[in-house]
Amino acid sequence: MHARDASGGIDFIIVGGGIAGLRAAIGLAPAGRVLVLTKAERAESNTGYAQGGIAAAIGDDDSPALHAADTIRAGDHLCDEAAVSVLVEHGPRYVRELIEWGTRFDRDADGRPALGREAAHSVRRVLHAGDATGREIGRVLWERVRALPSVETIDHALVTDIVVAGGRASGVGYFDLEGTRHDVPARAILLATGGAGQVFRETTNPAVATGDGVALAFDAGARVADLEFVQFHPTALNRTGAPRFLISEALRGEGALLVNDRGEAFMARYHPDADLAPRDIVARAIAREAERTGGPVSLTLKHLDPAYVTRRFPTIAAMCAQLGIDLARDPIPVAPAAHYIMGGVDTDEWGRTSVPGLFAAGEVACTGLHGANRLASNSLLEGLVFGARAAQAMLDAPRAAPMKRDRVxxxxxxxxxxxxxxxxxxxxxxxxxxxxxxxxxxxxxxxxxxxxxxxxxxxxxxxxxxxxxxxxxxxxxxxxxxxxxxxxxxxxxxxxxxxxxxxxxxxxxxxxxxxxxxxxxxxxxxxxxxxxxxxxxxxxxxxxxxxxxxxxxxxxxxx
Ligand SMILES: Cc1cc2nc3c(=O)[nH]c(=O)nc-3n(C[C@H](O)[C@H](O)[C@H](O)COP(=O)(O)OP(=O)(O)OC[C@H]3O[C@@H](n4cnc5c(N)ncnc54)[C@H](O)[C@@H]3O)c2cc1C
Known part of the structure; x- marks a missing residue:
């Protein structure tokens, strides 16, 4: 079962082809041979499903300091402020780079990126591409990666363990689609395996999001942190037999309201910010309201302009239509579902874990920037900024160690x-x-x-x-x-x-x-x-x- 991989001479291995892994691959490509491994079809990642957008302080009424303040408030007194600074200070630069590379964010009448508002943001700061922002960013990053001769990608490669030799991460073991096992050595390894929603029965995350990177890092001896902090998105589609498709918070940002089975808007009873209260408050309020009334909770947009609703949210409208629901007119049944994990593999602001040679970036990592709760639309930005930074840090890794496993x-x-x-x-x-x-x-x-x-x-x-x-x-x-x-x-x-x-x-x-x-x-x-x-x-x-x-x-x- 153990085969030596044909692709010898790899310098850097990236486990994961979402925003963090791809941005890192672009950074590493000039420095050596890069292998990107993804465990399913390459479009299958949390990045591919991200709807609402990517936050960055680029508006005239915005600043990194304001973005930091909102992030820290959402994180409920547990944010690592150094990591927050890195995110908000460097975020705009990396988002502009995405635009230069061809990402088509929606524009306002002046031709500038249109900025959306989401819960707990004090200003409009969320760049979006319709309601499929992650797909658009993924398209651009994959196109760029495909053009890089030093980057090789293997899909359907399930990485199961990190090889640790001499106390240093020096390779990975993976199974290909046929079930054959391969061990590949490298100078440095980046875990960019995304989220862990699939650890829960109800989740907005795709099947690939099983938190593998956390298990891999823990088994390799790395520290993991803050894993108790899981964000439950309040509004996943709640239709028996249908997947828990995300009904983006951006709908509430545009005025959609949560109502109980008597048609009453109830969020003002639970929080002064009503429907735009922090996600954990809204999620628990929905569960309590459903229990109190004995009936389901829905989201309604029928008081908004129907043409605008379907134009602004085409993907969600199409998904609802498949289930016979008119997004602009019908009540949308919603319930909470596991959505995002704030904790993960403990890293510094350069993606370094506690095991030499092993790096982590994106949702799998825990820089501490989200504290106890993530501010909406900060995670795509995190993958972008910290994916790029991890690549810079990986360049310093020494040549590959011999791949002989430690005793453990x-x-x-x-x-x-x-x-x-x-x-x-x-x-x-x-x-x-x-x-x-x-x-x-x-x-x-x-x-x-x-x-x-x-x-x-x-x-x-x-x-x-x-x-x-x-x-x-x-x-x-x-x-x-x-x-x-x-x-x-x-x-x-x-x-x-x-x-x-x-x-x-x-x-x-x-x-x-x-x-x-x-x-x-x-x-x-x-x-x-x-x-x-x-x-x-x-x-x-x-x-x-x-x-x-x-x-x-x-x-x-x-x-
Ligand atoms: C429905 C939905 C909507 C969202 N909307 C937004 C939004 O609007 N704004 C925002 O900022 N965030 C949003 N998020 C969160 C955001 O999408 C993610 O946090 C972010 O995309 C994570 O990027 P990543 O690169 O860390 O991981 P991912 O994009 O999840 O990529 C993980 C990669 O790792 C690979 N992988 C995993 N395990 C293994 C393994 N064992 N072996 C090999 N490969 C493996 C997968 O195949 C995949 O390629 C949303 C999430 C979901 C689920």
Missing amino acids: MADGSWLMAEADGANSPTNALGHQPLAMTTVRDLMWRHAGLFRTREGLTAAVEMLDRARIAGLPSTAQEWRHRNLVTVARLLAHAALRREESRGAHFRADFPERDDRRWRVHVVETKGARDATDATDITGATDITGAKDTKDTKDTEEETR
């Missing part, structure tokens, strides 16, 4: 088992591994919108038993292992954080607790209790942790 993988030891201190005896006694659909259902019920200690403890215990014993040998076993790893890390982080902040809501700890919890929950493999908490404020109850999350971890007291 050669032993076939289960890293999650290590994190627990022992192999799970239940598996040894023959427990069946949980089906992936069961894992997703479990996560939706216990680690979704409303979380409690009881539910999360049950989830963590079940996930501990979900592992398949032994080292995977097939692609399907790896898929299972990696999904369970991500689910388990996420549930565990959510269990640890005994407060409510941003997108993380604990029904048993409904208030924010800055004194104890203005910290990042960081997980690394190998420790008995694989969680460190790193303080960003200097709070006194967490010994020795101060200021940054790069160097000063400390064991958190058992709670």
Whole structure:
């Protein structure tokens, strides 16, 4: 099963062909041979589905400082302000570059990029291409990458693990479409694997978004952080049997209203910003309103100009039409769904992880810029800016190390088992591994919108038993292992954080607790209790942790 890949002499491997991976490939191309691996059709990425747009402070009434202030407010006192600065200061330059490369954003009457407004932005700052902004950006980036002779792309290449040799990431293992395994060495590896929505039963994310990069990095010994912060988008299409197609927040930005089954607009009862309140508030309000009235919640646009609605949102209108719904006139049934993960592989502002040679950028990374909640339309910008920066940092990586694995993988030891201190005896006694659909259902019920200690403890215990014993040998076993790893890390982080902040809501700890919890929950493999908490404020109850999350971890007291 193990074949040496034909494409020897690769300098840089990029896992993922979304905005972060492609922008990095363009940056690396002049410096050596680049291999981009994607696990499905190349259009299948969160980038390809992004609708609303990309935020950048380019308007006359805007500034990087204002963009930073909105980002930090949305992040609920947990943003890494250095990372926010990088995003908002460099964002406009990289967006202008996209325009120079041929990205067709919508224009206003003066021919300047038309700027949309989305929730929690204090001004109009979202560039968009109809309601399919990600597809347009992806088109331009793929065209550019295709023209680069030093960049090779392999689709349907499922990367399952990082080869670590001498403490350094020195290659990847992947399965091709036929199920043959390949190991490819490289100087530096970038994880740009996108989101993890598929860890939950209800999600707006496409099938590729299973959080693989988090599992790969964790298994390779890298730190992962903030995984409890998952943004649940309030308005996914809620029609039985239909996919949870996203009904963009830009509709509410243009005046669409949420109504209950009696036709009453209800959001003003939950937040002063009503329909444009932060996403977590709107998502929980929808769930509560549906429970209170016993009926579904819908979005209505019937008070708006129908011609404008269908012109502004052609993709959403077409999708609704396929289901017999007229976007401009009919109520659109909506419900929350997992949408975006703020946490991920812990990186600095150059995409460097805690493992030399391993980089991460885009949704899979955690620079800390989103804090506890992402400001809408900041994630495409993040992929663009940090993809470019990771490429710059990767240029400094030394020549490839020999590809001999460190013992941890050669032993076939289960890293999650290590994190627990022992192999799970239940598996040894023959427990069946949980089906992936069961894992997703479990996560939706216990680690979704409303979380409690009881539910999360049950989830963590079940996930501990979900592992398949032994080292995977097939692609399907790896898929299972990696999904369970991500689910388990996420549930565990959510269990640890005994407060409510941003997108993380604990029904048993409904208030924010800055004194104890203005910290990042960081997980690394190998420790008995694989969680460190790193303080960003200097709070006194967490010994020795101060200021940054790069160097000063400390064991958190058992709670
Ligand atoms: C429906 C929807 C609408 C959105 N709208 C917006 C918006 O309007 N504005 C905004 O800023 N953000 C939006 N987002 C979020 C945004 O699209 C993503 O955060 C962003 O595109 C992520 O880009 P990325 O490059 O990090 O990853 P992605 O674009 O998700 O790309 C991931 C890539 O990794 C590959 N991959 C994954 N695992 C593996 C593996 N094991 N082996 C090989 N390849 C692998 C995939 O095949 C894919 O090519 C939206 C998301 C969704 C789902």
